[in-house]
Amino acid sequence: NNNEADLFHPRFILRQTAEKMIIRYFGCCIAFFFSIILSAKALMMRTGMMMKLATIDTLKIKVLESDAGAALAAEDALRERGGGTLNAKCKLRLFDTEKEPRLILYRDPSYWCPYCAKLSMQLEEKRIPYKIEMVPMRSYGIKSQDFLNKVPGGFLPAIELDGNVYTESLDIMVMVDDTFNGPEHRRTLPPRGTPEFEEARQLLGLERQLFRSWCDFVFRGSLGSKRAFERDLHVVEKELERGGKDKPFFMGQSDPGIVDMQYFSHLERIFASVAYWKGECIRGDYKKYPNINAFFDALEKRPSYALTRSDFYTTITDIPPQYGNGVFDRMAPKQHSYEKAISGAEWTLPMNPDALEVKLQPGWEEFEPNAHIEALFRLVNNFSAVAKFASRPAGEGVGRWGTFRPDRSALADPEAKPAKGQALSDVEAALSIVAHILADKLEIKAEHAVTLDEIISDAKRRATTASCLIYLRDRIGVPRDMSYPAARALRCTLGWTVEHLQKKKI
Incomplete structure (x- = not known):
């Protein structure tokens, strides 16, 4: 019937209600069915991504297949002998x-x-x-x-x-x-009783004077200390002028002697500390300090120095506590930006090739192209030891060494013990992801994040693993562990991994 009154009949209302319920039921069934398919597909995709990741042993073989990796292995073999x-x-x-x-x-x-x-x-x-x-x-x-x-x-x-x-x-x-002298061992100090020997003595005295004015300027910040430091540094700059471009070392020499060796180790610390605490750049400022920079350009070409030099971060953190705390010059326009750069403000991926940290430390260009390979080589060939070291925050004794002992380094932890069980396994898993990112030339891929999330899904475990990676990142030393470009590549990769772990897993 088409009567308007029939629309309000109880049986008509019941029939419409039933039809709606049946439609909704089948709709829910279809939606549920498709959600299962999509979930299964997503799971298969995630599982497939996980399965793409190679083992650490496979990465060891892979890195040796590269020219840079093979060269590192060959050089290490020579060093053993x-x-x-x-x-x-x-x-x-x-x-x-x-x-x-x-x-x-x-x-x-x-x-x-x-x-x-x-x-x-x-x-x-x-x-x-x-x-x-x-x-x-x-x-x-x-x-x-x-x-x-x-x-x-x-x-x-x-x-x-x-x-x-x-x-x-x-x-x-x-x-x-x-x-040790003669044709096999060239002399590094002029003969006694010669004018050159007396000149060397005076230059060694100047180095001690520069050392004292540096300490006063950086670690005490007393009145007039900056002027005294800059005066002594300019005297050193003038002394290096003598040999010109072809003879960049002290006393106009083409090869470094004892005087040069006495200077370089503390000049390294001067460069890093003055940038960090005072916001002033010396290394790389060829306009103001052309001879000091030419001196280091020449040093960096010597095999005796090239692989034993440090970076600014390591230098700042390894200055012995006995020197005291550096005095920040917060009024210097560039101090804050230099401090942040040296402390690792840009330690994440993708790496910024124009990072301020890099500009402050010239002279590493030859190491840059293969930095990720060097970092990968050192990581996978020492994987177990590195993982145990990194797991210390989840173990015992972290920080005990320096507690109530201002004469001990805050980053040293000889009494710390590594974690065991799940915490160590999580660190190994995270470091495996780090290794794969290095193997992929620092390119973040979907399987890196997916695998990390699947293996370490619990929020507490993710936080613990992140703290372990931070512990490792902050203790990568140059030259102890690798060159500066390789250390930067590893620090940045660890930084990205930490950021990902600290995000809430969806």
């Missing part, structure tokens, strides 16, 4: 001889001690065969009793020559120059 170029892992230096070295150098394992650095450079320049024994600086660890029996004061550097032990770096360098 006492050859190759010097780096922080060397324990033996033979210089094409098979004779047992007469000399043992006791130095810090991190290559952070400036006094060890200049002695090491002299031995390399003179090509004196020597063994290397690693002893921590007192701010970073406990010296062994065997070493203290030989050197009761625990001083570094120390050498053992023909069974006799010597300390005080400059005294050692003069003795080494006298002991």
Whole structure:
């Protein structure tokens, strides 16, 4: 019936209600069915992405297939036999001889001690065969009793020559120059009694004067300290003018001597600290300091120095606590931006090739193209040790070393113990993602994020793993672990991984 009254009949209303319920039911069933299909498809896609990731052993093989990776492996093999170029892992230096070295150098394992650095450079320049024994600086660890029996004061550097032990770096360098001379070992100090020897003595005195004015300027900030520091630095700049472009070292020499070795290690620290605390750039300012910059340009071409130099971040964090805290010049226009750059404000992906941190530290260009390969090579070939080190925040004893001890480095943790179980497994998983990003030339791919989210989904576990990666990132040292460009690539990759872990998993 089409009567209007029938529309309000109970049976008509019930029938319409039933039809609507049936339609809604089938609609829900269809929607549920399609949601299952889509979920299954998404799961298959995510599983497929996870399965694309290779194992660490596979990455070890892959990195060796590259020219840069093969070169790193070959160089390491040479170093094991006492050859190759010097780096922080060397324990033996033979210089094409098979004779047992007469000399043992006791130095810090991190290559952070400036006094060890200049002695090491002299031995390399003179090509004196020597063994290397690693002893921590007192701010970073406990010296062994065997070493203290030989050197009761625990001083570094120390050498053992023909069974006799010597300390005080400059005294050692003069003795080494006298002991090892002739055609095989060029002299690094002029003969005594000559005008050149007296000039060298005066330049060594100037270095001590510059060191004192630097300490006063950076760590005490007393009235007039900046003027005194800049005065001494300009005297050094003037002294380096003598040789011109062809002879950029002190006293107009074409090869570095003891005077040059005495200067470079503290000039490195001056560059980093003055930029960080005072907002002033010295390295790279060719207009104001052309000769000092030419001096370092020449040094960076020497095998004795190239692979043992540090970066600004490492230098700032490894300055011994005994120096005191640097005094910030908050009125300097560039101080805050320099501080942020050196502290890692841009440690994330994608990497910024024009980052201020990079501009402050010229001279690393030859390492840049293969930085990701070097970082990957060092990570995958030390994967287990790196993962255990990184897991310390989830373990025991972190920070105990420096607690109530201002004379100890805050970043040193010799008493910390690694985590075990799930926490260590999570760190290994996160570092595996880091390795894959490095293998993919620092390009973030979907499978990186998907796999990380699937393996570490719990919020608490993600937070713990992030803290472990931060711990590792902040302790990557140059040159101890790798070159600066490689360290930057690894720091940035760790930074991106931390950011992803700290995001709420959807």
